[in-house]
Amino acid sequence: MKKNLQEKTMKHPFKKILGMAATVAGLAIAGQTMAETKVGFVYVGPVGDHGWTYRHDIGRQAVEKEFGDQVKTTFVESVKEGPDAERVVRKMAASGHDLIFTTSFGFMNPTLKVAKKFPKVKFEHATGYKDSRNMSTYNARFYEGRYVVGTAAGHMTKSNVIGYVASFPIPEVVRGINAIARSARAVNPDVTVKVVWVNSWYDPGKEADAAKTLIDQGADVILQHTDSPAPLQVAEQRGVWSVGQASDMSSYAPKTQITAIIDDWNQYYIDRTKAVIDGTWETSNTWGGIKDGLVGLADWNAAVPADVVAAAEKVKQGIIDGSLHPFQGPVINQNGEEVIPAGQVLDDGALSGMNYYVQGVEGSLPK
Structure with missing residues (x-):
């Protein structure tokens, strides 16, 4: 019996080896799957x-x-x-x-x-x-969302002054300021945009002070390119309109947030x-942008008039279907110079390097 058992074992040595290899390979595959x-x-x-x-x-x-x-x-x-x-x-x-x-x-x-x-x-x-x-x-x-809310801001301002709490003077932020000015002035040519730079992405104290300064200068709509809800809280306290940044901030300004630009x-x-x-x-x-789902808008405040919402939503739809571009010509800079003529649109290269204010923005762009 001992000899027969040994013979059986010796007859199929590779089966045992193959079986062990398959087990090891299976464990390796399982480990890779679970990694x-x-x-x-x-x-x-x-x-x-x-x-x-x-x-x-x-x-x-x-x-x-x-x-x-x-x-x-x-x-x-x-x-x-x-x-x-x-x-x-x-x-x-x-x-x-x-x-x-x-x-x-x-x-x-x-x-x-x-x-x-x-x-x-x-x-x-x-x-x-x-x-x-x-x-x-x-x-x-983000400038697409700001162009939409700029339409609402231009309709709703009574003082014709829109305040903007800005972080750093990089093209992304400058585009947002210019988009607001262009869309607001498209529906209300008397609008001016005033900017206060806080040189920080997140500093609630500086952001709040900037909002207070802008309101004291006549702004009755506050926008921002900073990250805390402090500007909206100031706007709520002072009874002026505001727009949330990156997320729906209506819990901080339930009466005065017009809407918010949502980063998704x-x-x-x-x-x-x-x-x-x-x-x-x-x-x-x-x-x-908006069409791709990376930029969205929060619900409109119930206090915003229906015709204002309709005007802003029409702009939004135009951006989605391509019939409207926030920087379609003529684009005129702060000095009255034509950057791009009617019938043309600023391309992505020009937008990426934007380093000037358009007409309607007050003050000088920091260097």
Whole structure:
């Protein structure tokens, strides 16, 4: 019996080896399937800012909900632009992240620098213009939303002064100011836009003071390109109209928020994460707007007249169907010079480098 057993074993030695190999391969495949894709987010403000960073974090949560155990997300909030950003991004890349989103203009160069040192990691930078083999850029055409709400602001102002709380004099912010001025003056040529720069993305104290200054200067509609609800709270207290930034801020100004411009990153973050999971990620440059779902509007305040809502919605539809562009000619700068004639539209290159005020904006653009 002992001999027969030995013979049986010796007759099929490769079956045993093949069986063991198949088991090992199966475990390897299972391990690969179960491996998490690690996705990191670097934020310039706190997740509770109720604006820019808050909406990016809503996008992060959408990724977690979509992919469940396939993905693990992490984030670092309130990261200063500059050397500190580079340190945070490098640490994230070195800790096994497969995909990293950096979500502020000032993170561009630090992200690019780190991307070159970690070629296997995929990077995505919001609002910038530099890319590489493993670094994409993405942005939203916020100026489209501002052009829509500018129509409402132009109808609703009684003082013909619109106040704008601005962060930094970069093209993205300048486009927003100019879009407001152009759309408001299209329905009310007497409108002027006054700007106060706070040189910060998120500083509730400075933002509140800026809103107070603008109201004291006659503004009865307050807009902003900063991230806290402080300007809306001031507007509510002072009884003037306001527009929310990045998210619906009506809980802070239920009586005076006209609407809010909504930043919606959810689907973009889901799609780019899926591309990494599937192995199909490639460098891309995305600049989407209302039509693409990256920019939306909150519900209109019930106190806004129906004809004003209708006028603004008509503008919105024109942007969606392509019959209207916020910067279709003639575009006249603050000095009365024609930037582009009637019948033409500023292209993306000109919009990306916008460094001038249009007619209707008061003051000088900081250098």
